[in-house]
Every structure is written in C-alpha cells, then in structure tokens.
Amino acid sequence: MQIGLIGYAKSGKTTIFNALTQGEAPTDKYHSVHDQAHIAVVQVTDERVSTLSRIYQPKKTIYATIEYHDFPGIFGDPADSPESNIYAAIRNMDGYALVLRSFSDIELDTLCGDADPxxxxxxxxxxxxxxxxxxxxxxxxxxxxxxKRGVKTPAVQSEERVLHNICEHLQQGSPLRSMQLSAEDAKLVKGFAFFSQKPMLILLNCSEDNLNPNSALERRSDDNGALERRPFDDLSELITELSGKRYQAEMIAGRFEEELSKLDADEAQVFLEDMGIAKSVRERLNHLCYKMMGYISFFTVGADEVRAWTIQQGDNAVTAAGRIHSDLARGFIRAECFRYVDIIAHGSEKVLREKGLFRLEGKDYIVHDGDIISIRFNV
Ligand SMILES: Nc1nc2c(ncn2[C@@H]2O[C@H](COP(=O)(O)OP(=O)(O)O)[C@@H](O)[C@H]2O)c(=O)[nH]1
Ligand SMILES: [Mg+2]
Known part of the structure; x- marks a missing residue:
C-alpha cells in the first residue's frame, strides 16, 4: 500500500514523515527543502503476527508494510505544471493523508498567513x-x-456514459469520493486514477496543547481567571464538522511526535501516556490507513515463514491466493482455513481439526480479517 502525505507547503508533512520513520529529513521554515518525495517503508506491527511467530517458531517472520511518500507541497501552487513528475507520482498513490496546518507559529503566520485548515x-x-x-x-x-471517424464500440459508449456522469458530479464541486459508482462502472474508469476519487485521511497538525486538555485549560484562563479563547483550542469541534462532511479527521501533534520518535521506546511511552495518547504515531497512522483503504490482513503460517498479507475487505479466497503468488490463484483448488482467535484459544491445529474449526473453503469464500490460510493448488 502506498500512501502519499500531501498538503500545502509548511503544513508539517515532513515533520510527520520524520515522526513516522524516525527519520531526519530536513524541515525548514524559510526554504523549500525538497523537490522530490521522501519515501520510506514502514513495518505494520501486528501483535497477531508476533504471537503466531511464537507458536510456529518459523525461520522468518514477515510483517505487512506501508510505503509512505512525503511529497513537497504542491497542490495549490499555480507555478506547478499539470504534467510535472510530482503530479504523476501523486496519481500513483493508493490513498492520501492530507496534512493541514492547525498550529500557530509567529514566523509561519507572517510568512504564509494565519493557519486556516x-x-x-x-x-x-x-x-x-x-x-x-x-x-x-x-x-x-x-x-x-x-x-466522427466511425469508432463507436459498446465499450467506448459505456465509458462515455460514465465519464459524463463523472463530469456532472465534478462540476457541482464534489469530489469523486462521494460518488456512488457500480463496480462495473468503477472498473471502466479505474485507469484514470482520478485524484478526488482516492481515499483521503485528514491530519490536523496541531500543537501538543491540543492533545492535553489540562494544559489547554491552564493557558486558556488569563490572569483574572477569564477564559481566553485561542484559534485552535477547539479542534475537536472542527473534527466533528469534518466528519459531518464525511471526512475522517485526526489530530496529530507533528513536532511533538517527531521529538518523541528520537527517544527510545520506553521513554517515549511515558510521554505518550502523559498526553493520553495510547499508541505511537506509527501504529496509529498505520491503523488509520488500513481502515481508510478498507484493507484487512490474513496470515500464512509454517515452519519456514509466518507472514501477514493485505487484501481488500470483501476479497475472495482466489484473490487472497493471488496475493501470495499468481500460480496459487491460477491453479486454485481449495483454501484450508482457520481463525486466529481459534488457534489462540485452542493452542494447536490438531485440536482445531478435532473441533471442526479447520475448514476447507472454495473460490467464493470471502476471507476475513485474521484468517489463517493455506492454499491447495495445482498448475
Ligand atoms: N509549532 C509547530 N511547528 C511545526 C509543527 N509541525 C511542523 N512545524 C514546523 O513547520 C515548519 C515546516 O514543517 P515541514 O514538516 O517542513 O512542512 P512541509 O513543508 O509540509 O513538509 C518547520 O519549521 C517545522 O518545524 C507543529 O506541530 N508545531
Ligand atoms: Mg516537506
């Protein structure tokens, strides 16, 4: 899965990227510091994989990964040519995390205007x-x-019909994300990789005060004890407003998280707990990306390898098999299948067989999150 961190320049994309990757890509208030995307592959930690690895003691344990691309700030910059490489690269992403500047900073406010997510x-x-x-x-x-040249096939006519509907929708100022397309129609226009059709998560890059209700309250009351309202005290209101518009929005204290990512895990944990944040920024973002993309995990296990695989919710056993290897999809016979929770509850595959929890599934079986699968095939 490839996720693009996109947004205005100085919204904090690289800062968040650093927090995610424990990286040290330069961030600078005054200069455009990169004209190419930074790319990092981040491991998706999944307790279930670690547990399966303890049970099966494989030679290799392979977690799923997400590739994050930190793009320069481009959208909204009129100087960019529509054909620039960056746009082509952004088009290739599976989904976006849009970073919006939601913090005040005297220098940045002077340079770019007040933050206005x-x-x-x-x-x-x-x-x-x-x-x-x-x-x-x-x-x-x-x-x-x-x-006009006489090329008029049914396929082209269908494409024309869908594109007309799409234009109508776009002309109303609505992103394609909010348009219901049948699976068939979606397939017809998939190749265009429309920007506004991709899943998009919103990250409100804010000050750590926003995450810590106590410190926000402290600062809010002035010397006379009166409440002093600052522009970004109430990001939760903004989140409610955004979710009313069907966006998934999350607060993230980019610079605070970047600093935490430089500490060792135990130390960072103390700070996180202090702020009432349950998990590291990496775990939180990975999880949000899976949710946004509608992805689930299934596992393969054995003495050689325990491994997590990613598929779309609703995918069938053949698609899952094809994720492992195209031969497995082509020569698919049956999927031998059991559930993660069952192996944890009963301890061994032998017991699962005795209890009838070890299933043989056909091509149309819809794979569930946490299924452990072995494909029988013949090519
Ligand atoms: N105060 C404050 N500054 C931040 C925060 N996140 C980023 N910055 C600063 O904003 C500037 C631009 O950040 P950068 O990550 O390079 O933005 P990008 O252009 O979107 O990649 C840098 O000077 C950062 O230190 C934040 O949460 N709070
Ligand atoms: Mg940057």
Whole structure:
C-alpha cells in the first residue's frame, strides 16, 4: 500500500514523515527543502503476527508494510505544471493523508498567513476536482473525435456514459469520493486514477496543547481567571464538522511526535501516556490507513515463514491466493482455513481439526480479517 502525505507547503508533512520513520529529513521554515518525495517503508506491527511467530517458531517472520511518500507541497501552487513528475507520482498513490496546518507559529503566520485548515482543505479539494474534470473532459473530446471517424464500440459508449456522469458530479464541486459508482462502472474508469476519487485521511497538525486538555485549560484562563479563547483550542469541534462532511479527521501533534520518535521506546511511552495518547504515531497512522483503504490482513503460517498479507475487505479466497503468488490463484483448488482467535484459544491445529474449526473453503469464500490460510493448488 502506498500512501502519499500531501498538503500545502509548511503544513508539517515532513515533520510527520520524520515522526513516522524516525527519520531526519530536513524541515525548514524559510526554504523549500525538497523537490522530490521522501519515501520510506514502514513495518505494520501486528501483535497477531508476533504471537503466531511464537507458536510456529518459523525461520522468518514477515510483517505487512506501508510505503509512505512525503511529497513537497504542491497542490495549490499555480507555478506547478499539470504534467510535472510530482503530479504523476501523486496519481500513483493508493490513498492520501492530507496534512493541514492547525498550529500557530509567529514566523509561519507572517510568512504564509494565519493557519486556516478548512481553507487549505477546500483549496486542495477544488484543485483535485479541477484536474479530474480536465482529464475527464479531454477523454470525452477524444471519444467524440473517434465517433466522427466511425469508432463507436459498446465499450467506448459505456465509458462515455460514465465519464459524463463523472463530469456532472465534478462540476457541482464534489469530489469523486462521494460518488456512488457500480463496480462495473468503477472498473471502466479505474485507469484514470482520478485524484478526488482516492481515499483521503485528514491530519490536523496541531500543537501538543491540543492533545492535553489540562494544559489547554491552564493557558486558556488569563490572569483574572477569564477564559481566553485561542484559534485552535477547539479542534475537536472542527473534527466533528469534518466528519459531518464525511471526512475522517485526526489530530496529530507533528513536532511533538517527531521529538518523541528520537527517544527510545520506553521513554517515549511515558510521554505518550502523559498526553493520553495510547499508541505511537506509527501504529496509529498505520491503523488509520488500513481502515481508510478498507484493507484487512490474513496470515500464512509454517515452519519456514509466518507472514501477514493485505487484501481488500470483501476479497475472495482466489484473490487472497493471488496475493501470495499468481500460480496459487491460477491453479486454485481449495483454501484450508482457520481463525486466529481459534488457534489462540485452542493452542494447536490438531485440536482445531478435532473441533471442526479447520475448514476447507472454495473460490467464493470471502476471507476475513485474521484468517489463517493455506492454499491447495495445482498448475
Ligand atoms: N509549532 C509547530 N511547528 C511545526 C509543527 N509541525 C511542523 N512545524 C514546523 O513547520 C515548519 C515546516 O514543517 P515541514 O514538516 O517542513 O512542512 P512541509 O513543508 O509540509 O513538509 C518547520 O519549521 C517545522 O518545524 C507543529 O506541530 N508545531
Ligand atoms: Mg516537506
């Protein structure tokens, strides 16, 4: 899974990237510090994989990974050419984490104006919508041209119909994410990889005060004890507003997390608990990305290897088999299958067989999160 950290320059993308990867990519208030994306592969820690590894004692244990791409701030910059490599790279992502500056900083406020997360969000959405619209309209023009030359197949006509609907939706200023497409129609336009169609998580990059209710309250009352309202005290209100618009939004104290990522795990844990944050930024983001993408994990186990695999919720056993190797999908016979919770409860595959918890499933079986699978195949 490839996730792009996108957003305005200085919103804190690289800071969050550093926190995620324990990296030290430069962040600078005054200069554009990179014109290429930083890329890092992050392991998805999953207790279930560690536990299975203890049970099976394999030679290798392989966790799932997410590839994070930290892009330069591009959306909203009129100087960018639509054909630039960066846009092509952003188009290749499976989903986005959009970082919005939600902290005050005297220098940045002077340089870029006061932080205004809702405006940044709206600008970026509009930019995506506009680019998608241009792409769809261009294709429609070519289809029209083809018709004039006598190229009119049913496939092209279906594509034309879907693209017309898409343009109509975009013209109303709505992202394609909010458009219901049948699976068939979605397939017809998948190749366009529209920006506004990709899943997008919103990260409100804020001060750590926002995460710590006590410190926020302390600062809020002035000398006379009166409440002093600051611009970003109430990010939770903003989150509620965003979720009303069907965005998933999360607060993240980017710079605080970046500093924590430099400490060793135990030390960092103390700070996290202090702030009422349950898990490391890496674990939280990984989890949110799985949720956003609708991905689940299944496992393969054995003496050689215990491994986590990622598929889309609703995928069947053949798709799961194909994730392991295309031969397994091609020659698929049956999936031998049991559940993670059952092996934990009963201790061994032998007991699972006795209890009838070891199943043989066919091609159409819908794989569940936590299934442990072995494919029988013949090629
Ligand atoms: N006060 C404050 N500053 C931050 C925070 N996150 C990032 N910054 C600062 O904002 C500037 C730009 O951050 P950077 O990560 O390079 O932004 P990018 O352009 O989106 O990659 C840097 O000087 C960071 O130290 C934050 O949560 N609080
Ligand atoms: Mg950056």
């Amino acid at each position: 809702l405006r940044e969000l709206s600008d970026i959405e509009q930019e995506m919508i506009l680019r998608d619209l241009i792409l769809a309209e261009k294709r429609l023009e070519r289809i029209e041209l083809g018709y």
